[in-house]
Amino acid sequence: MDSKTLEARQRWTLSQKIDHTLGTIDTFVSRLGGLDKVYCSFSGGKDSTVLLHLCRVLFPDILAVFCNTGNEYPEIIKFVRQTQAAGAVISIIRPQFTPRQIWAKYGFPLIGKETADRVHKVRINPHSKTAGIYMGNGKFRLALKWRYLLTEPYETSAMCCNKLKKEPFHRFERETGRRPIVGTMAAESKLRETQYLRQGGCNVFGESPASKPLSIWTEADIWEYIRAQNLPIAEIYHKGAARTGCMGCGFGSQFADDTRFDTLLREHPKCYDMIMGYTNNGVSFREAMRKALQVNGRFLPDEEPANLFSIL
Numbered sequence: 001m002d003s004k005t006l007e008a009r010q011r012w013t014l015s016q017k018i019d020h021t022l023g024t025i026d027t028f029v030s031r032l033g034g035l036d037k038v039y040c041s042f043s044g045g046k047d048s049t050v051l052l053h054l055c056r057v058l059f060p061d062i063l064a065v066f067c068n069t070g071n072e073y074p075e076i077i078k079f080v081r082q083t084q085a086a087g088a089v090i091s092i093i094r095p096q097f098t099p100r101q102i103w104a105k106y107g108f109p110l111i112g113k114e115t116a117d118r119v120h121k122v123r124i125n126p127h128s129k130t131a132g133i134y135m136g137n138g139k140f141r142l143a144l145k146w147r148y149l150l151t152e153p154y155e156t157s158a159m160c161c162n163k164l165k166k167e168p169f170h171r172f173e174r175e176t177g178r179r180p181i182v183g184t185m186a187a188e189s190k191l192r193e194t195q196y197l198r199q200g201g202c203n204v205f206g207e208s209p210a211s212k213p214l215s216i217w218t219e220a221d222i223w224e225y226i227r228a229q230n231l232p233i234a235e236i237y238h239k240g241a242a243r244t245g246c247m248g249c250g251f252g253s254q255f256a257d258d259t260r261f262d263t264l265l266r267e268h269p270k271c272y273d274m275i276m277g278y279t280n281n282g283v284s285f286r287e288a289m290r291k292a293l294q295v296n297g298r299f300l301p302d303e304e305p306a307n308l309f310s311i312l
């Protein structure tokens with residue numbers, strides 16, 4: 001699979017994509033040996049809501065699995081319960097530890113997965129070859145503006161996603177022998193696109209079978225499908241959230257157009273205060289976020305200066 005083929009597929013009409021997705025799901029289920037060998041990964045977000053709807057077109061009783069990370073919007077939990085009540089078969093799994101415990105032990109998820117991981121690896125083994133690569137000037141360098149994180153009193157790492165999301169699903173898969181159908185799209189990020197091109201299609205078999213039947217969809221397709229099917233989605237989208245996922249996560253929050261903390265403070269001020277109070281090595285997430293945002297000339301929503309003179 002090359003990027004031209006992917007782009008051509010991304011230009012398909014929505015009904016072509018729906019046919020493709022249904023065929024992909026059907027093939028995956030039959031190649032794996034039946035419905036009790038698979039599950040639909042359901043986050044309660046709009047993409048996996050579309051995915052579950054399509055899975056249930058073919059298999060109304062397919063098992064959906066939702067991981068309650070402990071960092072979910074109340075609206076997402078409510079939506080998962082409503083989807084269950086409306087007839088979907090949903091199993092709820094949980095991580096072994098809370099976000100507060102994970103952040104205290106492994107560090108804050110700041111900036112982005114790759115940056116946090118590089119900071120973590122350089123900090124634990126500054127003289128390793130890997131650290132040399134990250135501290136160099138090549139493609140895999142740690143950006144200069146984030147190198148201050150190497151000497152902060154708190155840890156930064158990408159372990160949170162492993163502990164709160166990946167591990168519960170891996171445990172579930174080990175215990176049940178089921179394999180996932182997930183709603184990721186190549187258009188979401190360069191990393192997702194590269195993964196899709198490398199795997200060469202929506203279904204992967206072999207040692208770790210997995211299906212990603214929405215791979216060739218775009219954000220616009222998702223919204224078009226939701227409108228066309230009049231599909232209910234989690235209420236948080238109607239309250240201005242551009243994304244769901246974890247309520248309070250530092251990954252990507254430094255960007256100028258990111259409004260997750262504004263939404264969280266407005267809709268769930270107690271959750272906002274609780275998350276800002278999580279600590280690592282005695283430093284609060286608020287302090288760490290404040291510094292990270294300042295690098296990009298930004299502020300936490302409850303620390304915005306009233307006017308220009310307040311920051312001089």
Ligand code: SF4
Pocket residue numbers: 069071109158160161162164165245246248249250251
């Ligand atoms: S998205 Fe952020 S808060 Fe959620 S599990 Fe991943 S790193 Fe943790």
